[in-house]
Amino acid sequence: MKYKDYYEILGVKRDASADDIRKAYRKLAQKYHPDVTKDPAGEEKFKEVGEAYQTLKDPEKRKAYDELGSSFASGQEFRPPPGWEQRFREAPGGGSQSFSFDDLDLSDLFESLSRGRRGGGGQRTPRPMRGPDFEVAVQLTLEDAIRGTQVELHVALPEYDEHGAVHAVEKTIKARIPKGATDGQRLRLRGQGGKGMNGGANGDLYLDITLRPHALFRADGHDLYLDVPLAPWEAALGASVQIPTPDGNVNLKIPAGTTAGRKLRLGGKGLPRPEGSPGDLYAVAQIVNPTVLTDRERELYRELAQASRFDPRGHFAKESP
Amino acid sequence: MTTENAFWMDTRTQLTLVELAECSGVTETVVQELVDYGALTPSGARPAEWAFSAECAVSVRKAARLCGDLELETSAMALVVSFLERIQELEAQVRRLRAQAGGSF
Numbered sequence: 001m002k003y004k005d006y007y008e009i010l011g012v013k014r015d016a017s018a019d020d021i022r023k024a025y026r027k028l029a030q031k032y033h034p035d036v037t038k039d040p041a042g043e044e045k046f047k048e049v050g051e052a053y054q055t056l057k058d059p060e061k062r063k064a065y066d067e068l069g070s071s072f073a074s075g076q077e078f079r080p081p082p083g084w085e086q087r088f089r090e091a092p093g094g095g096s097q098s099f100s101f102d103d104l105d106l107s108d109l110f111e112s113l114s115r116g117r118r119g120g121g122g123q124r125t126p127r128p129m130r131g132p133d134f135e136v137a138v139q140l141t142l143e144d145a146i147r148g149t150q151v152e153l154h155v156a157l158p159e160y161d162e163h164g165a166v167h168a169v170e171k172t173i174k175a176r177i178p179k180g181a182t183d184g185q186r187l188r189l190r191g192q193g194g195k196g197m198n199g200g201a202n203g204d205l206y207l208d209i210t211l212r213p214h215a216l217f218r219a220d221g222h223d224l225y226l227d228v229p230l231a232p233w234e235a236a237l238g239a240s241v242q243i244p245t246p247d248g249n250v251n252l253k254i255p256a257g258t259t260a261g262r263k264l265r266l267g268g269k270g271l272p273r274p275e276g277s278p279g280d281l282y283a284v285a286q287i288v289n290p291t292v293l294t295d296r297e298r299e300l301y302r303e304l305a306q307a308s309r310f311d312p313r314g315h316f317a318k319e320s321p
Numbered sequence: 322m323t324t325e326n327a328f329w330m331d332t333r334t335q336l337t338l339v340e341l342a343e344c345s346g347v348t349e350t351v352v353q354e355l356v357d358y359g360a361l362t363p364s365g366a367r368p369a370e371w372a373f374s375a376e377c378a379v380s381v382r383k384a385a386r387l388c389g390d391l392e393l394e395t396s397a398m399a400l401v402v403s404f405l406e407r408i409q410e411l412e413a414q415v416r417r418l419r420a421q422a423g424g425s426f
Binding site: 026135178185225263275 | 327328344346382386387391409412416417423
């Protein structure tokens with residue numbers, strides 16, 4: 001079994017008061033809480049800090065932990081003192097006659113103390129307990145959102161055994177995501193979370209969905225935005241251009257005098273909704289110039305520049321301070 | 322509802338007090354306190370008639386987890402819920418602006 005220095009983890013001295021321990025825990029828990037931190041190692045640190053606090057906040061567990069002494073270094077292999085083996089075996093859910101301390105984690109030892117105090121053995125009628133809910137992040141392509149998809153999630157989920165002890169269990173969950181997902185949406189899959197205990201209902205599985213950026217379309221809810229590049233003469237004179245939509249290509253009529261940024265709405269051509277009509281597709285006009293001009297094109301541009309009285313910066317003179 | 326057991330947690334899905342408590346992993350009393358603090362604003366006059374947008378269950382779940390782990394009271398949880406709702410709103414606005422503005426954003 002590996003020793004963990006719970007005081008070091010919380011950054012407090014061994015004689016720290018209960019109040020100091022609570023303050024140190026809160027500070028670190030705020031920093032590393034999985035719902036707050038952006039640190040990829042945050043969740044692991046949060047678990048470590050939580051484990052240290054669960055032991056040190058409880059006077060009985062802290063006393064037992066202190067009995068282990070302070071001569072071990074974090075991560076050092078050690079064997080608990082004589083008597084601990086007996087203590088662990090006697091606790092409900094404790095080890096069998098053939099168990100070895102080598103198979104245990106330090107937190108299991110202190111958890112067994114709590115179970116012993118709760119008397120969680122077979123004397124009382126077990127209460128049905130609902131299984132825990134789980135949240136898993138899922139990234140979908142736009143095509144998945146349009147058609148719906150089946151995803152396979154490989155996750156390590158905590159599961160409780162009959163004694164209430166937690167074990168991480170590797171699981172593969174197959175979940176069907178119906179069509180109509182949008183970026184930032186959550187899907188609740190009832191009963192697909194952790195197993196209930198003593199006849200309690202299973203928990204739920206929550207999928208936090210994000211959409212992978214698409215090369216052409218940008219999604220806002222069920223509406224889609226598509227930049228449509230136009231040659232200056234197409235924008236000025238109007239044109240009919242072919243554009244992609246989730247349903248296939250369509251012809252879009254560009255009105256004469258279209259300016260950059262103008263949005264043309266194609267009703268019902270956005271993402272499908274689970275119920276009701278699909279969102280809309282907005283074609284956003286972009287005016288692009290050829291990067292290389294032929295002699296003839298350059299000549300025509302010069303001719304246009306001379307003939308045109310259009311002043312794109314006319315408002316500067318009016319608005320300047 | 323989308324398939325037999327799959328539900329989109331968005332404004333289209335409405336939850337009762339009991340359902341919200343179940344979805345969020347808190348007691349009905351905590352949900353009632355969050356309403357008293359003004360963090361949640363259901364439609365309906367009496368608790369038995371309350372209807373919540375399923376979207377808020379996401380904030381309540383997260384706030385409950387944070388407050389449980391940080392040992393905070395329900396008044397603090399109400400604040401966390403309000404801030405999470407605001408963050409959710411602003412994130413939706415950012416997504417909208419990004420989608421509309423494209424590469425220039």
